[in-house]
Each structure stands twice: as C-alpha cells, then as structure tokens.
C-alpha cells in the first residue's frame with residue numbers, strides 16, 4: 001500500500017485516478033499528459049493488472065491514516081507523515097529503478113526466454129543434453145530453440161557469463177546476488193521468490209519487483225550492446241513508446257505530409273489524428289511543435305499563460321481567442337513542460 | 347521365445363539403460379506385443395509408463411495416452427524429453443489455439459501423444475486419430491472411468507466409444523489401485539465383453555510401516571507433527587487437502603525446526619513448482635508440504651515418510667499417496683494424523699461437491715441458462731444432461747455417488763479405528779487373499795507407540811542445514827552456471 005506514496009507529491013495536487021490509469025497503461029491523451037505533468041509517465045504499464053477496487057481501497061486507507069490528504073476536485077497531496085512514511089518504506093523495500101523499459105518490452109515473454117536461455121546455455125557449457133526444462137510456454141521454447149540453432153557455434157557460455165558480469169557490475173551487490181539466485185542451470189537450482197524473501201529482509205513482493213526490474217534492465221543492456229544476444233532481445237523491444245496506431249500516424253507526419261492527407265491515408269477521423277500527434281508530442285523528444293502552432297498561436301498563448309502549467313485553463317483561452325483549439329492549447333502545455341522540465345515538482 | 351526375450355532386454359537397455367525389468371513390466375509388454383489388451387493394476391512407482399514407451403519404441407508406431415491431469419501429463423512429457431525423446435506432445439485445453447491446431451494437423455509426426463480426455467470432444471482430433479496406425483491406446487489412471495471411484499471423470503465414459511470408433515486398437519488400461527468393483531467397472535465400460543488380460547499386483551508395500559496418530563485438537567495435531575518431523579529421517583512428504591494449510595504448516599515447520607521446508611500446490615507459478623520439484627529431487631529440501639497436485643511425476647526414490655495432515659478421501663488415494671515413500675526398497679513410514687473433526691470436514695466436502703435433489707431439479711428446469719455456470723457441481727450435471735438422462739435418473743446417480751463417497755469415508759475411518767493389523771485391513775479392502783504376518787515392523791496397532799528405533803527411522807544424520815541458501819554470490823553463480 002505504502003508504495004503508492006511514491007506517485008504523489010507534497011506540492012503538486014494529483015488525481016489518484018490518473019495515477020491508476022498510468023500504472024495500468026490506459027493511454028488516453030489526458031492520462032498521458034497528466035502522467036507527464038506528474039513526472040510518472042515512465043511508470044506507464046508497470047502494473048497492467050492493478051484492480052481498480054484494490055487501488056481505490058488503498059488510497060482511501062492512506063487518506064484515513066493521514067498519509068495523503070484530499071485537496072478537492074478528486075486530488076490529493078502527500079502529508080508530512082506521508083513523506084516520512086514514504087522514506088521509511090523506501091529504505092526497507094525494493095523500488096523499481098527503470099520503469100520506462102516495462103512499457104517498451106514484452107516483459108512476460110522476455111522473462112521466460114531469459115530463464116530458458118540461461119538454462120540451455122548452462123547445460124550446453126557442460127555438454128549435458130539430458131535435463132528437465134524449466135517451466136515455459138510453447139512460444140518461448142520455440143523461440144529459444146530457433147535462436148540457439150542459429151547461434152550455437154559461438155562460445156555462448158563465455159559470452160553470456162561476461163555480459164551478465166558486466167551488467168551486474170553496476171547493480172547493487174545484494175540485488176545482483178538475489179537476481180542470480182533466481183536462475184536454474186547445470187547443477188544449479190533456482191530458489192523460489194518466497195525462499196529468497198525468507199533469506200533476506202525483503203518481502204516476496206519486493207523480490208518479484210527486483211526480478212522484473214533487473215530482467216527488464218538486462219534486456220535493455222543487451223539491446224543497447226552489440227553482443228550476439230542483441231538479436232534475441234530486439235524483436236521484443238518496441239523502438240518507440242508510442243502505441244502502434246499513433247506510431248503509424250506520426251510516421252506520416254514526420255515525412256512531411258499535411259494533416260488532411262494523413263487523415264485520408266490512415267482512414268481516421270481528424271480528432272483521432274490529432275490525438276495521435278499529441279501522444280507523439282509527449283513521447284518523441286524531437287517532435288516539431290512549430291508545424292502545428294503558428295507564430296500567432298504562440299503570441300496569444302504566451303500573452304495569456306505564465307507560471308504553473310497545471311493551473312492553466314482552456315476556458316480562459318476560449319473566452320479571449322476561440323479560434324485557438326484545445327489541441328493547440330494542450331500542445332503548448334506539453335512543449336512548455338518540456339522546456340521547463342525543472343518546473344515539474346516531485 | 348528365448349530369442350524374443352533377449353531382444354526385449356536389449357531394447358530395454360538401449361532405450362532406458364536398465365538391464366532388468368521390474369516385476370510386472372515384462373508380462374504387460376509381452377501381452378501388448380502379442381496384441382492383447384490389458385488392464386494393469388500396479389502400485390505407483392513400479393514403472394508403468396515404461397511399458398507403453400517400450401512398446402511404442404519396438405513397434406515404431408505412435409502411442410496415444412489418455413491422461414486426466416494436466417500436471418501429470420506435463421511431467422511425463424518432460425520425462426520422455428529428458429530421456430531424449432523429441433517427438434512427444436501433450437494436447438490439453440490449456441494450450442493456445444494456434445498450437446492446438448498445429449498439433450492436430452501434424453499428428454502423424456509425433457510418436458507419443460498425450461491427450462486430456464476433454465480433447466476427445468473435438469471432432470477434427472478424433473478424425474486425425476483415426477488416420478493413425480496406432481501401436482497402442484493407453485488409458486492412464488483408468489479408475490477415473492469408474493463412477494464407484496473417487497476420481498470419476500465424466501469424459502472418461504466416452505473412451506469405450508472412442509475405442510469402437512478407432513476399430514478396437516490394442517489398449518492398455520493402467521491404474522495404481524482398484525478394488526474389485528472399480529476393476530469390473532473399468533472392464534465393462536472400456537472393453538465390454540472383449541477378452542482382456544488382467545495383471546494385478548498386490549497393493550501392499552511391505553517396506554512402508556503403517557501408523558495412525560490420533561489427536562484431540564488442531565493444536566495437538568501441529569505439536570504432534572513437529573515432534574514427528576524432528577524425529578524422523580528425511581526426506582519426507584506431508585499431504586494436505588488445502589493449499590492454505592500447506593503454506594501455513596510449511597511456515598510453522600520452518601519456524602519450529604531447522605529443516606528446509608517448502609510448500610507445493612497448484613497455486614504456485616510454474617517456475618516455483620519447477621524449482622521446488624528440482625530442489626526436492628536433488629536433496630536440497632527436507633520436507634515438501636503438498637496437496638495432491640504434487641508427486642505424480644516426481645520419481646524420488648528415497649522418500650522416508652509420508653504424513654497425512656488431513657483425512658484422504660478414500661483408501662485408494664491414501665495408498666496412492668503413501669506409495670511415494672520407500673521406492674528404493676528402504677524402510678519407510680506412513681503416518682495418518684487424525685482428529686475427530688477431520689471426518690466432519692470430509693462430510694461437508696462431500697455435500698459441497700455433490701448437488702442435492704433440489705439443486706438438481708432447479709438446474710434441470712433452468713438448464714439452458716445454467717449450463718457451464720454451476721462450477722464444480724455443474725460439470726457432472728452438464729455431462730449427464732447432454733447424455734439425455736432424466737432428472738430422476740440424475741438424482742439417483744448422485745445419491746448413489748453420495749452414498750459411495752460416504753462409504754469411502756467410513757472405510758477410511760474403519761482403517762483408523764481397526765483393532766487388528768492395518769496391512770491386513772488394506773489387503774482385505776482390495777480383495778487380496780494372502781494374509782500378512784504382523785510383527786513389530788509391520789504396523790502400529792491401535793494404542794501402540796511407533797517403534798522409531800527399531801525401524802531405524804530416527805534422524806541421526808546431520809541436517810541438510812542451509813543447503814538451499816548455499817548458492818552464494820552472483821559472481822560464483824555465473825561462473826558455476828557457465829563452467830567458467
């Protein structure tokens with residue numbers, strides 16, 4: 001329950017609903033925008049199966065215990081007690097360090113592949129062909145079989161060993177030890193999550209997070225490296241953080257086509273095309289805002305809005321200059337958020 | 347004949363690396379190779395699966411195995427693969443659709459095809475089976491066919507019809523324990539009037555000492571259990587009828603003893619189940635607290651004791667479960683812990699899983715709406731209704747079944763309370779004629795102490811200590827893993 005405190009702030013009122021929807025990967029533009037404003041957009045898709053009732057219950061309990069306080073309009077703030085509790089919690093539990101990878105990686109499948117890969121290469125390092133294969137899906141077994149056939153001529157044991165050592169060099173020692181205890185191989189039997197938890201001060205949930213976090217980070221490490229294993233990870237790693245459909249729309253936009261042509265080519269409503277572009281504005285660092293905002297738009301927006309971006313209201317704009325659309329207003333907010341990344345409170 | 351015996355032995359050596367058959371195996375294989383269908387009643391751990399595997403190997407034709415439990419099937423597939431057999435597949439409803447489709451379309455490519463009984467409802471699959479030139483049809487856990495048995499599976503009733511459809515292939519029906527009634531049921535529904543060979547081995551395992559410990563409360567039961575596991579030579583297996591209790595007691599034993607204990611049940615992830623099985627197999631765990639999900643595929647020879655924390659549903663499953671002890675032939679012990687309220691728990695379980703007349707009537711009156719939605723009780727109801735049985739007939743079947751389950755329960759209670767030799771009681775129950783010579787190493791008579799010293803089952807060895815945690819730092823693990 002206390003891990004939810006990570007997602008709230010002492011100074012910036014935040015809506016629990018947005019937090020929940022970001023964690024469970026509900027990609028509406030509004031969620032993405034506020035996720036960006038809250039500085040938690042990297043957590044998109046970390047808990048895809050978080051149940052609404054459970055989440056709401058925990059928030060209620062945190063309010064009851066005075067760790068969060070309601071500030072109206074379904075928003076809450078961290079209290080002084082909440083901040084203390086959060087720090088205390090963090091010192092005793094594992095906190096996911098690279099949440100952004102979760103959104104880009106097929107995590108479930110990768111974890112299966114990784115376990116199988118380690119076992120297969122480990123047994124091969126001892127020239128053993130008779131062993132019980134770790135529990136895994138048909139899909140994972142097929143992928144590993146095919147990959148292994150293509151690459152068996154290389155000294156896989158040595159290379160994988162080196163890659164793991166390199167990767168774990170930059171990981172906390174205790175965390176690295178725990179991580180490696182979760183693998184089975186030749187004459188090495190994995191411990192269960194519960195067994196590792198019993199040996200350490202961590203809960204089973206912490207160990208599970210550690211496993212997911214480090215296996216995802218390892219995927220990114222191999223993906224960004226140039227070892228033979230890159231070819232195994234690459235198909236599981238999305239090149240962009242955009243949804244598939246938004247990526248297709250943005251591709252056309254990037255090639256310089258006008259919106260009207262994109263609309264026809266993609267057979268989408270104009271509003272959908274705009275939503276896709278807003279998603280791209282949030283995720284793509286090189287997004288070209290100037291193509292959608294005219295000099296005049298900038299002039300109007302700059303005149304009207306300064307200070308804390310959270311508090312800007314489209315109503316104010318609408319009453320003065322109704323020709324500037326809500327989408328343009330949102331784009332400007334996104335761009336300004338980018339420019340003063342410092343202004344994002346945590 | 348002699349010549350063929352030698353060839354059989356050579357095949358055994360070649361495919362499995364054994365030089366001798368175990369009792370019963372050769373008889374069965376001879377039968378099957380002579381195209382005689384066979385019902386084999388052999389205790390667990392006697393190497394039943396080797397029989398059909400060898401027949402498949404020798405005749406170079408596919409073998410189809412019907413098996414009731416996904417976990418069991420998976421274990422057997424893994425074991426065949428472990429033995430170097432690549433053309434093995436298990437078709438269950440748990441497989442993703444595209445994979446199922448692929449297997450059905452390429453059925454002829456596999457040498458060993460494991461099927462969950464519910465898969466036989468798929469017409470394409472049955473049509474594909476008809477095209478195969480089968481060496482053998484195997485019905486594993488054949489007692490599931492008997493409505494007298496505790497594990498009755500409605501889908502198994504369709505197996506007789508399947509045989510007919512496949513033009514009566516040579517069939518091997520396997521079961522570990524069957525009373526005469528159950529054996530008759532298997533014959534009738536699978537083979538009708540066909541002449542078959544029945545091979546039955548005694549259910550008795552002389553190297554397993556039989557004991558019952560009566561306690562008066564839950565707390566006393568836990569204390570008794572702690573006392574037992576502290577005293578007994580490991581490894582050991584403790585059976586529970588609930589996952590929650592298995593977890594709870596595993597925790598308790600970890601706190602109260604220095605033993606390495608883990609729980610095992612269907613609630614764990616596949617990865618954790620794998621790890622615990624392997625740890626247990628390789629002697630890194632002293633005790634597994636398990637539900638009946640455990641053990642099917644675990645072929646660990648040196649289990650020294652099996653303790654039942656809860657009452658088993660009947661003597662058949664009890665024998666099946668204690669049969670995991672002492673497969674190496676060494677002295678072992680089975681202890682049944684019993685508290686009076688355990689029987690009430692079983693009684694309420696019977697009521698919960700078998701619908702009453704009122705419920706049956708309601709279901710039949712609203713069948714369209716309720717089909718597939720009644721949970722555990724509904725599976726059988728759905729089946730009977732699809733068979734076109736009347737409400738009255740169904741009510742009658744269920745009340746018979748309720749009566750059977752209650753009588754199974756009273757048999758277990760009678761075993762607990764018997765004043766005579768427990769081994770004799772079991773033999774009599776399974777219709778065996780020979781009497782055993784009761785002595786101090788046979789069983790614990792009611793009111794007696796367990797003769798631990800005499801059995802040489804006391805824990806004199808050094809404990810496994812912290813073997814599980816000896817994996818060490820990440821550096822060492824990586825070097826060990828990849829032989830660096």
Ligand SMILES: [Zn+2]
Pocket residue numbers: 766767768769770783784785788789790
């Ligand atoms: Zn006796």
